[in-house]
Amino acid sequence: MANSFKQIRGLLVIVCVVCVGITFVNGQNQNEARNKKAEEKKKDEEFICPEEQGNGNFADPATCRRFYQCVDGYPYLNRCPSGLYFDDISKFCTFKDEARCGPILTTPAPVTEPPADLAEKCNPAECALPYCFCSKDGTIIPGGLDAEDVPQMILLTFDGAVNLNNYHYYKKVFNGNKNPNGCDIKGTFYVAHEYSNYHMIQELASKSHEIATETISLQTGLQDKGYEEWVGEMIGMREILRHFSNISRSEVVGMRAPFLKPGRNTQYKVLEDFGYIYDSSIGVPPKAVPIWPYTLDYKLPHECKAGTCPTKSFPGVWEVPLNAHYVEDFEGGHCPYLDQCVLHNHDSEEVFEWLHEDFSRHYEQNKAPYMMSFHTNWFSIKDLEEGLHKFLQWTQTLPDVWFVTTTQALMWITDPKPLKELNNFEAWNCKKKENLPPPPCNNPNKCALSFKPETANHTDTRYLETCIECPNKYPWLGDAEGSGIPGRDNYVPENVRK
């Protein structure tokens, strides 16, 4: 599988869906919050973290405006930003009409996998690069290098739709920032379909950002669905990108499950069958030393935060996990996506300091890749955006920090090279890979398309921009090209297609 690393890709885009979530806070609210603090502290102590569910966010039974963040059994009370409510399904603060107030009883998912052929514990003696990588606690540097010889990789990742709401923010992140070899920095976009602009996505791809797939519909509960459903969502998304952004299939090799709910063994079977190289959906609880990416030959080297991780062995399939972001006193909580930490009451300098401390846990220890995962939300708050730009500027002064796509990171991991050889490391040079799409047209078609999700009774309109002709219907599950014939698509695994 490492052979398929011949090319790298690039680009990104994206954004989020649910994420309309955490937004806007104002000064008045902060004062109000402060006044109530003493009072809340009391209630705080009465909330008991559900032991069996581990760390995470939990609805406040008293009000939908607040939630508790449980860290090692201790509840930290958090208040949603002004006007927003806690959604106990997605675990975000969001608009009132979208928030499903908790506490919602969760029934444990049925165990459908037979206990047979479970993955075994890492055996370093039988696991060698470039095809296999593991270590007992997941923190060991690949290739046996010393931390001082290792580049600190930063993975900028953006989830969800890419469109006018976020595109200018994303472009600004990449604008003018360089890697130590003088090339422009790159990121990875886990694209979801609805509301995406395929003209913008083609531009990102043509500039060597990596485009990977989230899903077409961002349906909740996908982690409990079957093979066909995952193929429809994931491979359908890849077909939409090929058709409307001219991104070839071989360039789309990464997957992120919506809401970081991996699809148990099913999702990984689909990855394997359809030629993907990696998944990046598994959240890691807060750890003193962060985890390096690993292959799924063996058992995960950490607790599965989502509870729906694969249990079988998938040899050679890479997992690029999301280490929890946090600072020492857990101020702001801990989060896989940066916009899920509660930093909206910080000014840009405090945001910078927070990121700095979080980053240092990687940079000053084992240099595990530092993934900065965002939804659009982050950029809707000025102080957060400015704090990020301060952080980016500061990293420009560090000689060993590289902003790379997820695939570029894996190319280093499968073939680890010390810092002094990196200026000639081919996978990280400035040359555009042959397989990437050309820059998009200047005047994309702006298509207004009828859209009728299966569950709705009425027809809606969705807009889509692309350099090719407008389709008949809004592309959707089973009809990636928007032919208007529902269920037309039939995706065949690559190992069968040959």
Ligand SMILES: *[C@@H]1O[C@H](CO)[C@@H](O)[C@H](O)[C@H]1NC(C)=O
């Ligand atoms: C798609 O990309 C290929 C190169 O990968 C290019 O030759 C072709 O013209 C592009 N098609 C469109 C419609 O832009």
Ligand SMILES: *[C@@H]1O[C@H](CO)[C@@H](O)[C@H](O)[C@H]1NC(C)=O
């Ligand atoms: C759609 O129509 C059916 C029957 O007319 C009705 O039972 C159902 O509630 C409607 N669904 C929605 C989402 O309006």
